[in-house]
Amino acid sequence: MSSRARGLLFIVSAPSGTGKTTLVEQLVERIPQLRMSRSYTSRPARKAEIDGVDYNFVTRERFEAMIAAGQFLEWAPVFDNLYGTSAADTEAMLASGDDVVLVIDVQGARKVRARGIENSAVFVMPPSKQVLEARLRLRGTDSEEQIQRRLQVAREEVASFAEYDFMVVNDELAAAVDRLHSIIVAERARLRRMRGVAESIVRTFHD
């Protein structure tokens, strides 16, 4: 199929520590014409980070001007910094026929939905609180207080699963990537996406 139909917008949300970044990175590597949206941030770039690759780094003033101009599909403060998804960048990718995946939190997903933008939203769940806690400890990057705080946030987030179209349990990385992969392939086979292809096949029966 070399159909140049408009791309599909996917949202992936998951509590921190569920491994959503790794999951989606593997997914995008594996699936042609699926792209991750690059976030804007007011945070300064860290040493290893490259502007336009890891993030679009902008000043706080520029970020606030973009908010005022309604240029974000969704944005949120994280500690002292602002993070957001550009509506124009996303629209350009979709218009080109690529599918786009936004890795955003429950609040961000609500903002995208509130704009009435068609999307397929996947909630990635840890297998249990106990497994999530064990993973956070294994990572060894957080203090006990931070771990408790993340678990508290996760508890609030998992309660929102019913706002999503799909639910994937990240019990084992490869299996979870496979399930996400299947969701992308299946959504691409949905009638709304395939209508143009179907109509062109039907026409061959009338030549």
Next chain:
Amino acid sequence: MSSRARGLLFIVSAPSGTGKTTLVEQLVERIPQLRMSRSYTSRPARKAEIDGVDYNFVTRERFEAMIAAGQFLEWAPVFDNLYGTSAADTEAMLASGDDVVLVIDVQGARKVRARGIENSAVFVMPPSKQVLEARLRLRGTDSEEQIQRRLQVAREEVASFAEYDFMVVNDELAAAVDRLHSIIVAERARLRRMRGVAESIVRTFHD
């Protein structure tokens, strides 16, 4: 997941010669807990056919009594014989948690929908009339008249694609089986199917 949620009902329709039987046989072999429905027929068993394996063979009188008793999800005459899908057999498989795939035509799919039974319906398309015609000739089992008749029926059938949820082009068998496979996996990840699993995970955050 060893969730014993109710199974999902899949409908697969395709014009004759599109290869739907091969497709679905490979699919069922590959996916655990996915079963094909076994049709009832009033036609006598052929030599190699086994009652209860290939079909449930019943007398015409018995078939007509089952129609009168509303025991078919869908049924249809094909030449002089009657073929149908048992509502009770399908329900038993779904209730056990298995997913069921019905390989039925456009008319049969309409009857299932008319009963208000939740289902995910996939229309399998040949890549074009020309490819379908070439496949029918290659098969070498039909007369020219039969081929023309099949193409005429196919032309009517492909026009109904918009009644389906998904569309898969059978351009290459393995790729088409992959796409059907993805649709099954994705539908299993739908919220309505995963609700029980999700709720049990959420509970671990409240223990």
